[in-house]
Amino acid sequence: MRRNADAVEEGVSIALAAVRLQVKNRILVDTIVDGDDFAREVFGGDAREALLALAREQDEAAATMSKARAKAWGKHSDPHGTHDYRDRDVRNLRRRAKQYAGVAKKLRVIAEDDEQITKIVEDARDAAWHDVENNIDNRLRIEAMRPDDDPDYEKMREARMQALMSVDLQKLSSEAKARAKKKHSS
Known part of the structure; x- marks a missing residue:
């Protein structure tokens, strides 16, 4: 039982x-x-x-x-x-x-x-x-982590740089072009 x-x-x-x-x-x-x-x-x-x-x-x-x-x-x-x-x-x-x-x-x-x-x-x-x-x-x-606190900083740096170039800079460029186009059309 x-x-x-x-x-x-x-x-x-x-x-x-x-x-x-x-x-x-x-x-x-x-x-x-x-x-x-x-x-x-x-x-x-x-x-x-x-x-x-x-x-x-x-x-x-x-x-x-x-x-x-x-x-x-x-x-x-x-x-x-x-x-x-x-x-x-x-x-x-x-x-x-x-x-x-x-x-x-x-x-x-x-x-x-x-x-x-x-x-x-x-x-x-x-x-x-x-x-x-x-x-x-x-x-x-x-x-809040500083680069020297991150044990994977060097290993992941290349991936972060690729992401910066392919995503962030592309987005920034597109936004700048849109602002310029909007400024010229006003």
Whole structure:
């Protein structure tokens, strides 16, 4: 019985990580890309929806295992593939169905618990902030870097010079021509 409980807890942990990631991404898009305010209740609703969607997936997986178990019952020949179950697989299929159902049940309980939803949203918000913080830190480190601080400076210099000539100088030339043309046509 302990193996089932451990498998259910592991499944719930994986599902919660997926939900946090989904909410984190939504926070980043809504607040940074779209410029919306951080609305804990909106993201709480997203967390609930994600939990319930994963619970439905787990229910479907449990039903699939139950159907496979029913088909495998009484078959004693050699299987013809990975999912061609036999009577000897019935016990394992039953256990897997129970585990999927157990994960679904726990996800629904979590979806109804306001404190756990708040924790998911707060953890997702912290993760989103950490991503933003890392991006800013990396960008400042790269943009503020002096040539003598960059160990790859010499190796990448040629590529940067090529990019300068083929992209930046071409763009600058085009812009100068457009300004000159606009100035003469005025």
